[in-house]
Amino acid sequence: MSYSYFPETYAEKPVRQPGRSNYNPPHLRDENIKPFGYQTGSSRTGSQAPNNGRGRGRYGGGGRGGGRGFVPGYNEVDRQFREPYRRTRDQYDALAEKLNEVELVDENPSMGINFDAYEDIPVETSGSDVPKPVNTFSEIDLGEALNDNIRNRCKYVKPTPIQRHAIPVALAGRDLMACAQTGSGKTAAFCFPIINGVLKSQSPAASQPAFRRREMTAHPLALILSPTRELCCQIHEEARKFCYQTGVRVAVAYGGAPIGSQLRSFEKGVDILVATPGRLTDVIERSKVSLTRIKYLALDEADRMLDMGFEPQIRKIVQCLGMPPPGRRQTMLFSATFPEQIQRLASDFLSNYVFLSVGRVGSSTDLILQKVVYVDDMEKQDYLRNLLHEQKAKGNLGKNALTLVFVETKRGAESLKHWLCQIGFPASTIHGDKVQFERERALQLFKNGVTPILVATDVASRGLDIPRVAHVINFDLPKDIDSYVHRIGRTGRAGKSGLATAFFSAKNASIAKALSEVMKEAHQESPNWLAQYIDGSSCGDRRYRSSSRFGGRDYRSSTNSNSYSADNNSYSTGYGAADYGGENGGSGYGSADYGGATGGSGYGSADYGEATGGSGYGSADYGGATGGVDYDPPAQAEYGGHGYESIVAGGWE
Numbered sequence: 131m132s133y134s135y136f137p138e139t140y141a142e143k144p145v146r147q148p149g150r151s152n153y154n155p156p157h158l159r160d161e162n163i164k165p166f167g168y169q170t171g172s173s174r175t176g177s178q179a180p181n182n183g184r185g186r187g188r189y190g191g192g193g194r195g196g197g198r199g200f201v202p203g204y205n206e207v208d209r210q211f212r213e214p215y216r217r218t219r220d221q222y223d224a225l226a227e228k229l230n231e232v233e234l235v236d237e238n239p240s241m242g243i244n245f246d247a248y249e250d251i252p253v254e255t256s257g258s259d260v261p262k263p264v265n266t267f268s269e270i271d272l273g274e275a276l277n278d279n280i281r282n283r284c285k286y287v288k289p290t291p292i293q294r295h296a297i298p299v300a301l302a303g304r305d306l307m308a309c310a311q312t313g314s315g316k317t318a319a320f321c322f323p324i325i326n327g328v329l330k331s332q333s334p335a336a337s338q339p340a341f342r343r344r345e346m347t348a349h350p351l352a353l354i355l356s357p358t359r360e361l362c363c364q365i366h367e368e369a370r371k372f373c374y375q376t377g378v379r380v381a382v383a384y385g386g387a388p389i390g391s392q393l394r395s396f397e398k399g400v401d402i403l404v405a406t407p408g409r410l411t412d413v414i415e416r417s418k419v420s421l422t423r424i425k426y427l428a429l430d431e432a433d434r435m436l437d438m439g440f441e442p443q444i445r446k447i448v449q450c451l452g453m454p455p456p457g458r459r460q461t462m463l464f465s466a467t468f469p470e471q472i473q474r475l476a477s478d479f480l481s482n483y484v485f486l487s488v489g490r491v492g493s494s495t496d497l498i499l500q501k502v503v504y505v506d507d508m509e510k511q512d513y514l515r516n517l518l519h520e521q522k523a524k525g526n527l528g529k530n531a532l533t534l535v536f537v538e539t540k541r542g543a544e545s546l547k548h549w550l551c552q553i554g555f556p557a558s559t560i561h562g563d564k565v566q567f568e569r570e571r572a573l574q575l576f577k578n579g580v581t582p583i584l585v586a587t588d589v590a591s592r593g594l595d596i597p598r599v600a601h602v603i604n605f606d607l608p609k610d611i612d613s614y615v616h617r618i619g620r621t622g623r624a625g626k627s628g629l630a631t632a633f634f635s636a637k638n639a640s641i642a643k644a645l646s647e648v649m650k651e652a653h654q655e656s657p658n659w660l661a662q663y664i665d666g667s668s669c670g671d672r673r674y675r676s677s678s679r680f681g682g683r684d685y686r687s688s689t690n691s692n693s694y695s696a697d698n699n700s701y702s703t704g705y706g707a708a709d710y711g712g713e714n715g716g717s718g719y720g721s722a723d724y725g726g727a728t729g730g731s732g733y734g735s736a737d738y739g740e741a742t743g744g745s746g747y748g749s750a751d752y753g754g755a756t757g758g759v760d761y762d763p764p765a766q767a768e769y770g771g772h773g774y775e776s777i778v779a780g781g782w783e
């Protein structure tokens with residue numbers, strides 16, 4: 131097998147094979163092999179592509195790509211694509227081969243996370259009197275029932291680094307702003323202290339007199355907010371698992387699902403409510419939920435929750451709907467990315483808080499092997515097809531090796547899915563134009579491996595913990611580096627390795643610098659050719675410098691001298707001042723689900739949308755909805771037995 135297609139794009143890095151520092155990349159082993167589409171001589175842009183009747187020369191690239199990158203010439207490409215399959219297979223061999231190194235199946239689930247992968251992780255805390263971290267769950271008093279669930283139901287043997295540091299802080303009653311890499315166990319880090327607190331309050335809902343049906347308002351003690359419906363469901367499931375037989379009642383409220391059954395579940399009493407902002411506002415306005423007893427507030431993906439345009443709704447929930455103020459409630463904010471400007475906003479919700487960063491904040495974990503390939507826009511489909519063929523040939527595409535493909539638009543997702551199905555790759559889609567039932571069904575089909583390819587917009591980029599995602603392909607790169615970090619974080623979770631491939635073309639120049647730095651931070655080698663785009667993209671550079679990676683330290687540290695390092699190996703690299711607000715007021719998050727389409731401040735119409743009409747199913751999860759009425763399906767039968775309930779129900783109770 132040859133790696134001939136990837137002479138520069140592939141800077142090899144072994145996955146979880148520590149002793150391979152002298153590893154000789156295959157493309158250096160056989161220098162005589164010419165890369166696919168790489169033309170010898172002076173022109174490697176394909177600008178000499180003849181006019182062969184296809185007008186501008188589909189594969190020429192010179193005209194569109196500004197002559198940069200390895201854009202193959204038409205003749206060469208055309209010829210090679212007509213070569214026998216064996217030849218094509220060689221071309222895509224390198225990526226597919228990498229998947230052999232990805233640990234797809236947990237051979238010993240009881241061992242849980244691979245803690246060696248987190249051995250040298252840098253940790254930084256700041257704030258006054260920061261409680262000391264712990265090494266084991268037994269060092270923390272989480273209560274017998276919860277400990278039992280951690281040990282026996284979840285099979286967690288040891289706390290992850292974020293859990294080691296965050297849980298003692300939270301148990302001490304301190305407010306917390308915490309950053310840790312994707313897939314490193316943040317959900318449990320905020321759930322355990324909350325559950326413990328509810329148990330200690332000695333008034334879990336189950337022990338209270340039965341609700342007077344339909345007349346009562348639920349008064350949860352804890353509120354967990356999440357930006358997307360799917361993440362909301364996932365946290366709910368996790369929390370139920372942790373709360374099994376503790377008497378603590380967990381309920382969920384998210385848009386797109388029938389509100390009736392959610393309201394009925396409140397009638398049994400609610401200790402912990404997991405919600406998306408839109409549906410939460412709705413149930414509060416219907417007087418079905420009151421926030422007056424809230425003692426614990428957690429915001430997962432907090433930077434997104436307080437991001438452009440969404441902040442007013444969170445502010446309304448936290449400051450205007452009866453919730454006790456900071457100091458009288460405990461607030462915990464978690465994410466893998468935390469721009470300084472967002473930290474500033476968030477500090478309004480916090481009181482004397484501890485800032486904690488585990489890992490290089492905003493960077494991805496080095497468990498994820500990151501690859502960037504130059505693929506001209508017109509060639510993306512061909513490239514994807516060949517790559518998937520190669521994956522399939524190697525047995526790396528199927529139930530145990532799921533592939534998640536991110537695209538920019540909802541329409542793009544649908545058309546790519548149709549094309550994939552047509553060429554024999556069962557795929558499903560998830561994006562904000564789908565009704566919730568379809569979204570959850572797509573996710574379920576993907577998880578089960580019925581459709582081992584999921585084509586998604588950014589709606590699936592954050593938080594989702596899907597076992598066996600082996601490969602994340604950024605078919606369209608996002609416009610901001612945070613999304614990239616979260617997207618690729620769908621693989622390489624809980625100490626396992628994963629592969630992330632980005633299709634880069636000239637139009638992605640604005641992300642080149644941030645991309646290259648994220649890769650370097652995760653000990654990945656970015657391809658040499660990427661530098662050309664970095665040099666020519668000062669605008670993108672500025673923009674993304676202001677993004678999360680560079681705001682990964684406690685923003686107070688510039689003015690606050692009592693910041694200190696928790697570990698000897700703490701890092702203290704400053705990333706420069708963030709200027710997030712000023713920079714991102716423009717085009718926002720251009721992808722469809724996160725919008726940015728309308729005048730730079732619109733957030734599409736789905737999960738984060740400015741509501742269009744306020745009553746559509748896709749309009750109310752986040753922001754702007756007038757009336758806030760979420761989608762209520764006309765008839766239960768429409769769900770055909772695959773409704774959200776069957777998916778959400780994890781059988782824990």
Ligand SMILES: Nc1ncnc2c1ncn2[C@@H]1O[C@H](COP(=O)(O)OP(=O)(O)OP(=O)(O)O)[C@@H](O)[C@H]1O
Nearest residue numbers: 242243286288290312313314315316317593595624
């Ligand atoms: N102590 C532990 N031991 C073993 N596995 C764990 C432990 N804590 C969490 N996990 C598992 O790690 C996986 C990732 O956890 P989680 O989804 O909380 O990550 P996260 O940090 O919130 O990721 P993201 O940033 O993508 O939201 C989950 O499958 C979870 O069950």
